[in-house]
Amino acid sequence: MSDTPATLEHSPLGRSATYPDQYDASLLFPLARAENRAALGLAEGDALPFTGEDEWHGYELSWLNARGKPVVAVGRFRLPADAPGLIESKSFKLYLNSFNQTRFASGEEVAATLERDLSAAVGGRVSVDLLTVDDDALTPRRLPGECIDELDVAISDYTPDPDHLGVEGGSAADADIVEETLHSHLLKSNCPVTGQPDWGSVMVRYRGPKLDREGLLRYLVGFRLQQGFHEHCVEQIFTDLVAKAAPEELLVLARYVRRGGLDISPWRATPGLRPPSPLRLARQ
Known part of the structure; x- marks a missing residue:
């Protein structure tokens, strides 16, 4: 540097x-x-x-x-x-x-x-x-996997709480091991300096104990008042999922809407995983 x-x-x-x-x-x-x-x-x-x-x-x-x-x-x-x-x-x-x-x-x-x-x-x-x-x-494409945005959940907190994250049944030892891809278009965080909103979509691809989808959605919506750079938000999602759900493999990717002629799309993954490429969404 x-x-x-x-x-x-x-x-x-x-x-x-x-x-x-x-x-x-x-x-x-x-x-x-x-x-x-x-x-x-x-x-x-x-x-x-x-x-x-x-x-x-x-x-x-x-x-x-x-x-x-x-x-x-x-x-x-x-x-x-x-x-x-x-x-x-x-x-x-x-x-x-x-x-x-x-x-x-x-x-x-x-x-x-x-x-x-x-x-x-x-x-x-x-x-x-x-x-x-x-x-x-x-050319715009769709995020792979299932969208979780239609889950009917009550949400009252808008800062990311890792305690929302978990697996079905509450115990990783009892949960089914699955391999799936989930995504949400409800990601929003804010510039840590100007406070301007940063809108995005996020994809989670993993193999491991089956995630509690409602908890995952509550957690992702929790970034709504969070101040942080795009890169840091993705790293926070990755590390929180590892700590709370212990997946064997994990990839977290965010596609943020452009601002000022630039868009930023960070991804973080366990070694060996890569996102599908190219992958650009319509609202980017």
Whole structure:
């Protein structure tokens, strides 16, 4: 990671900003993951209990070719979960907009520049794909598995309570072992700086004692007043499910609605599991 102060008080988030039109890598503002992970009992330097990525799409990406003609693209960026840093989203937007009036010889040069700068900022290898705006990879799809949103449950608390999580029958020893995929579109959390709402969908794929679906839905709705970055919310869901339900295998994926021309879709999984890809929802 760079030596930029990794605290939110120094970030551009929540502040007025001048949008640059000439390439400037210094606009990227990395934040350390360690503080949020410490709140989950994950000490810095310890082996992580999950693998995963933060997948970003940048819909406001443009540059000039060698003759000055604009080129537009959608950027897909995959940031590794084991990198020590993540990118603060407003700084990412400012950085991408700095390409607008900058000439590049080719799309390959743009991709290489993005990969170099982002990898240096987070301290891990970031992969970059540049897609045309009508690329088939951007075609919306549905989340796999069963939607639990129609369960008729009473909810009165809107902060995530792990005690809502459990298995059918109350005991993992007595519960049936299943392999299933569940999802909900009722995820909402809030920016920890501006308080702006972040809307999303979440998928849980697991093998293990059968989850109590009503409890899972109550728990997920509990993020409604939670302040946290997308990446941290997914890691919290993953670690809480491991602690409360002890699945043999687990994958948690969230697809957040875009804000400011960016969407963020983190996933965390036990080693060996990966989400279906590509997977982009209609409201993204």
